[in-house]
Amino acid sequence: MSDSSINLDELRQRIDQLDGDILRLISERADCAQKVAHVKLADDKDAVFYRPEREAQVLRRIMSLNKGPLDSEEMARLFREIMSACLALEQPIKVAYLGPEGTFTQQAALKHFGESAISLPMAAIDEVFREVEAGAVNYGVVPVENSTEGVVNHTLDTFMDSSIHICGEVVLRIHHHLLISDTTRRDKISRIYSHPQSFGQCRKWLDAHYPHAERVPVSSNAEAAKLVKTEWHSAAIAGDMAAKLYGLERIADKIEDRPDNSTRFLIIGNQRVPMAGEDKTSIVVAMRNQPGALHDLLEPFHRHKIDLTRIETRPSRTGVWNYVFFIDFKGHVDEPRVAAVLEEVKLRASELRVLGSYPQGVL
Numbered sequence: 001m002s003d004s005s006i007n008l009d010e011l012r013q014r015i016d017q018l019d020g021d022i023l024r025l026i027s028e029r030a031d032c033a034q035k036v037a038h039v040k041l042a043d044d045k046d047a048v049f050y051r052p053e054r055e056a057q058v059l060r061r062i063m064s065l066n067k068g069p070l071d072s073e074e075m076a077r078l079f080r081e082i083m084s085a086c087l088a089l090e091q092p093i094k095v096a097y098l099g100p101e102g103t104f105t106q107q108a109a110l111k112h113f114g115e116s117a118i119s120l121p122m123a124a125i126d127e128v129f130r131e132v133e134a135g136a137v138n139y140g141v142v143p144v145e146n147s148t149e150g151v152v153n154h155t156l157d158t159f160m161d162s163s164i165h166i167c168g169e170v171v172l173r174i175h176h177h178l179l180i181s182d183t184t185r186r187d188k189i190s191r192i193y194s195h196p197q198s199f200g201q202c203r204k205w206l207d208a209h210y211p212h213a214e215r216v217p218v219s220s221n222a223e224a225a226k227l228v229k230t231e232w233h234s235a236a237i238a239g240d241m242a243a244k245l246y247g248l249e250r251i252a253d254k255i256e257d258r259p260d261n262s263t264r265f266l267i268i269g270n271q272r273v274p275m276a277g278e279d280k281t282s283i284v285v286a287m288r289n290q291p292g293a294l295h296d297l298l299e300p301f302h303r304h305k306i307d308l309t310r311i312e313t314r315p316s317r318t319g320v321w322n323y324v325f326f327i328d329f330k331g332h333v334d335e336p337r338v339a340a341v342l343e344e345v346k347l348r349a350s351e352l353r354v355l356g357s358y359p360q361g362v363l
């Protein structure tokens with residue numbers, strides 16, 4: 001036996017030992033989570049098991065303790081899955097997302113809740129809201145903005161008619177690929193299916209590589225991937241999940257025009273989330289139709305040094321909602337300076353609704 005094989009055996013013995021230790025510790029942790037569930041139930045028979053603020057704190061702590069060699073995001077992803085399995089022991093969590101299966105929204109749902117969550121595809125954004133409001137699922141995941149294409153208006157509009165809370169956010173790097181099936185003639189591609197937002201994110205690449213192919217918008221990238229299975233002259237633009245789900249081949253990788261292309265998704269639910277430490281708040285405000293309205297609205301934020309992360313204007317849909325602004329800012333409604341700003345804004349606005357305070361996305 002060579003020296004290197006002795007070393008290999010020794011190292012594998014050490015790995016076996018460590019795996020045994022990790023197994024014991026994960027089981028001990030799961031046992032603790034089960035006890036947490038009993039404590040929650042003893043306090044309240046309608047106990048809420050999923051605690052976004054606690055999960056954010058656990059993940060941030062792991063990232064700050066990590067000394068490598070695995071990078072902190074990788075380590076947090078492992079802990080994400082451990083927590084997901086622990087939560088499933090407390091209560092299996094049902095999450096509705098904008099489907100069909102294989103969409104980036106499903107990917108975002110799994111990134112946020114981990115693989116132990118039960119994820120259920122819905123045909124439309126309103127349906128995700130309805131399922132959450134009706135209590136048929138615990139949470140929902142909907143896209144809200146893309147770094148290249150901007151805001152998802154439909155999601156914002158749906159908030160206006162709903163009493164739902166935002167419980168979290170998750171940002172996903174979006175990589176698009178050009179996909180074909182095993183029956184596609186790759187030299188004869190004359191039609192490309194995708195979601196309109198994805199066409200927008202790959203516009204320059206398509207102009208350069210497939211200027212003459214017909215671009216057919218469909219309701220989702222996964223739908224595009226499904227259609228390609230049946231047509232020999234078509235390709236689809238979609239992500240990894242859809243490619244795997246429908247067994248498609250990637251003939252061009254990462255074709256998005258901007259390398260930092262990412263989409264932000266919101267986690268919606270029926271619970272108010274306590275402070276996690278690094279939080280965000282989303283509000284919707286209606287101002288009266290008068291000069292200086294936007295200045296009046298933003299001035300208190302400036303004075304109290306509150307960091308705005310986004311502001312969107314949407315057309316009003318009732319007489320009361322003349323101008324409607326969706327505003328995100330750093331901070332939590334339970335912080336006195338945030339509460340003070342909201343009091344001031346309330347006096348200046350014709351309507352103010354806090355959509356939720358929630359931990360800033362960790363992963």
Ligand SMILES: O=C(O)C(=O)C[C@]1(C(=O)O)C=C[C@@H](O)C=C1
Nearest residue numbers: 036049050051054055083086087
């Ligand atoms: O701390 C809790 O409240 C738990 O239920 C435990 C735990 C965890 O595994 O750490 C599990 C689920 C919650 O969403 C948050 C954390």
